Amino acid sequence: QKLAEAILQEKKDFNISIHLARSLPLPSERDHLRPRIDLIVFMIDIKSKYSLKNVETSLAYVDASFFLGKVCFLVTGVGRVNACSIDTNAVCKLGEAYCSPVLFCELELEGVRGATAQRLLRILQICAGHIPGVSALSFVSLMRKSDVD
Amino acid sequence: GQKGKKKIKLKTVGQRYFIDGQREKKKQCDYPPCLLTHCESVDAQKIAFLLRKAWTLYSVTPLFRFHRARLTEYARLLSAFIAAEKRKGLAVEVGVELDIKVALTSLADLRGSELDQAALLVQLSSRSQASSRNSEDKLVWSGWFCSMFGDDFSENVLEDFTCLPLFLSHGAESYTTLVGSWFQKTFDCCFRRLAISPLNLSWMVAMWAGCKLDRAASAVELVFSVPCLSQPLDISYAIHPEDAKALWDTVQKTPGEITQEEVDVFMDCLYAHFHRHFKIHLSATKLVKVSTAVASAHCDGIVKILHSQYLPGVLMLLTELAISQIQ
Numbered sequence: 472q473k474l475a476e477a478i479l480q481e482k483k484d485f486n487i488s489i490h491l492a493r494s495l496p497l498p499s500e501r502d503h504l505r506p507r508i509d510l511i512v513f514m515i516d517i518k519s520k521y522s523l524k525n526v527e528t529s530l531a532y533v534d535a536s537f538f539l540g541k542v543c544f545l546v547t548g549v550g551r552v553n554a555c556s557i558d559t560n561a562v563c564k565l566g567e568a569y570c571s572p573v574l575f576c577e578l579e580l581e582g583v584r585g586a587t588a589q590r591l592l593r594i595l596q597i598c599a600g601h602i603p604g605v606s607a608l609s610f611v612s613l614m615r616k617s618d619v620d
Numbered sequence: 621g622q623k624g625k626k627k628i629k630l631k632t633v634g635q636r637y638f639i640d641g642q643r644e645k646k647k648q649c650d651y652p653p654c655l656l657t658h659c660e661s662v663d664a665q666k667i668a669f670l671l672r673k674a675w676t677l678y679s680v681t682p683l684f685r686f687h688r689a690r691l692t693e694y695a696r697l698l699s700a701f702i703a704a705e706k707r708k709g710l711a712v713e714v715g716v717e718l719d720i721k722v723a724l725t726s727l728a729d730l731r732g733s734e735l736d737q738a739a740l741l742v743q744l745s746s747r748s749q750a751s752s753r754n755s756e757d758k759l760v761w762s763g764w765f766c767s768m769f770g771d772d773f774s775e776n777v778l779e780d781f782t783c784l785p786l787f788l789s790h791g792a793e794s795y796t797t798l799v800g801s802w803f804q805k806t807f808d809c810c811f812r813r814l815a816i817s818p819l820n821l822s823w824m825v826a827m828w829a830g831c832k833l834d835r836a837a838s839a840v841e842l843v844f845s846v847p848c849l850s851q852p853l854d855i856s857y858a859i860h861p862e863d864a865k866a867l868w869d870t871v872q873k874t875p876g877e878i879t880q881e882e883v884d885v886f887m888d889c890l891y892a893h894f895h896r897h898f899k900i901h902l903s904a905t906k907l908v909k910v911s912t913a914v915a916s917a918h919c920d921g922i923v924k925i926l927h928s929q930y931l932p933g934v935l936m937l938l939t940e941l942a943i944s945q946i947q
Contacts, residue, residue: 518818518847518906519903519904519905520887520891520903520904521901521903521904522904524903552817553815553816553817553919554817554818554906555817555818555819556817556818556819556822556903556906556907557819558819558880558884560880561880561884
């Protein structure tokens with residue numbers, strides 16, 4: 472919730488609408504009213520294994536075309552290493568399996584929240600095609616390069 | 621935390637076991653032959669003091685210029701330090717003026733391999749001045765430094781340093797602070813409370829629930845704390861030890877080795893079973909304590925070792941945790 476607000480507060484010159492959902496699929500009644508989805512951010516709380524399971528099951532409902540750079544995983548709560556219930560390797564493997572970037576952040580801290588909002592906004596701009604010369608597909612090739620390293 | 625690819629080597633008699641910290645997280649659960657179990661002269665009495673006590677865990681950075689030959693001198697200095705602090709007004713016991721005696725002992729066999737430093741035991745005893753000459757000293761606090769197969773850590777350390785990354789204390793925290801500050805001042809080291817994450821607790825319960833025990837074992841218990849409620853709620857989940865072991869036996873593929881996947885499967889089975897009965901998702905709560913017949917551990921970094929046979933294994937795991945907190 473707070474992250475959504477932070478994103479909306481960032482200076483930008485285009486309209487964003489953010490839809491928060493606990494899991495997928497989204498209720499089909501509103502399908503015809505829904506605008507084009509440019510980016511899906513899956514949030515995983517490092518303190519809750521349940522959130523990882525939830526994301527894994529929700530992934531099945533996402534159309535394959537989204538995985539060409541329009542999906543991103545956001546791992547929250549990384550500030551508290553001692554409350555970690557999830558193996559970070561597993562999350563990175565998930566990111567690799569779905570060719571999508573994995574971002575780590577701590578939403579409790581306002582500064583980090585703002586920075587995360589900016590990063591997501593930047594990713595969103597690229598996904599929506601607002602940056603000439605850079606498409607969402609670039610994320611996929613960037614992922615592959617770092618894998619080779 | 622874990623930084624990049626970390627390879628931990630465990631040296632045993634003639635063989636090397638590799639744990640790759642990055643891709644496939646594996647742990648060795650059958651500890652290699654260590655000096656503790658193989659030394660003929662190990663007195664069961666000696667290690668009896670370790671068992672059935674709640675130890676508070678700390679990670680300790682290497683000690684600078686620590687000389688094992690000077691133990692009596694160190695004991696004298698620590699004793700003087702404690703007396704001085706008391707006079708300053710940091711009294712630890714109200715009422716009877718207690719005279720604190722310090723004893724430092726080296727426990728030569730309490731280590732994993734030759735590369736480990738022998739454990740160091742610190743004991744504080746009191747003899748009440750008011751009582752008769754025949755009164756015995758009463759042990760008021762004990763703490764010990766240890767390294768169980770911590771060779772990967774000590775390998776890269778310079779000569780003047782002694783590596784004993786794990787510290788366990790039992791007794792009043794005021795004494796722990798006194799002893800800790802003396803060590804920190806004298807050997808330029810740093811003590812930090814060792815917290816245990818839910819992830820590591822689940823490793824522990826999986827490893828220990830699978831241990832073979834000859835005697836009748838106590839139940840395997842997991843305690844969860846439920847977040848985001850107006851009143852804190854703790855859920856205790858007890859499992860019959862034989863059921864837990866049977867479940868673990870179906871999950872573990874290679875004897876002597878455990879992977880993160882196997883631990884996940886084990887925990888998921890337990891969560892699913894609970895959910896079927898109570899419709900509660902334990903995976904959304906925080907695992908705070910695990911208890912088995914081998915040992916119990918709390919996320920605040922408090923451990924109780926109950927079984928001498930698995931003492932080296934437990935210490936090896938704790939040493940590894942301490943090292944990863946330091947690095």
